[in-house]
Amino acid sequence: METIDDVTGTTPPWDPYARGCPSRDLLDRIGDKWSILVLGELGEHGASRFTRLRKRLSGVSEKMLTQTLRALERDGLVLRTVFPTVPVRVEYELTPLGRTLREPLKVLTEWSLRHTAEVLAAREEYDARIEQVN
Template sequence: MERNEVSPMVPATAVTQATSTWDPYERGCPSRNLLDRIGDKWSILVLGELAQNGTARFTQLRKRLEGVSEKMLTQTLRALERDGLVLRTVHPAVPVRVEYELTALGQTLRGPLKGLTEWSTEHTADVLAAQESYDARDRTAGG
């Protein structure tokens, strides 16, 4: 079994170390870029799928994540791999089999992702009602 070593794996000890100098509210801070990555529509769905169902092949992810293009899924997986959140494993076979799974660092996102997923499903009706109310107000105000 070969492992694609495009990006070095983050040691488990580094996963929990906090650095007080990272401030996502400051322009140019790497933590802002990280929030952009994990907050991206497809990244959240890929990470959530791998967190919920474990290791998956590209075609499995593509089927599960309805609406994602092959190009977008490839870009998302590469970016997540570069960030050390997803591990890509190439199994030599004919045809070659490639699998994706969360790294130790990616596993630390399971709780926050579960919380976001639960929040979104529990509050969708509230948000839709708020949008409807806002749009009705906006129409009557001529905005």
């Protein structure tokens, strides 16, 4: 689906390789370590509370998870719902736009699982070569 510029009536020339392009900023957001994991977790398990997300995403700090969720909410990928209970309950879930990332992220996750051993072997080989040079 193409986005039409409201001012010019044309499709903007998005170029993620150009500095300052909004598409590059978006790739940075969805390619961020914690964003990928948050989007994957919400896509896989549905709506979740902050504490559940924090437990599932081993190693994420409270501050980083908060920043990531806010950024994803700002980008329209995650919806934050506050329930007026005592204590207040907050849940996060993917928006319809966020759900469109489920398949690409699933493919990336499957690729990483399939090729982790090869990457680890390549790292060991590289490190050994570098050690020999030093």
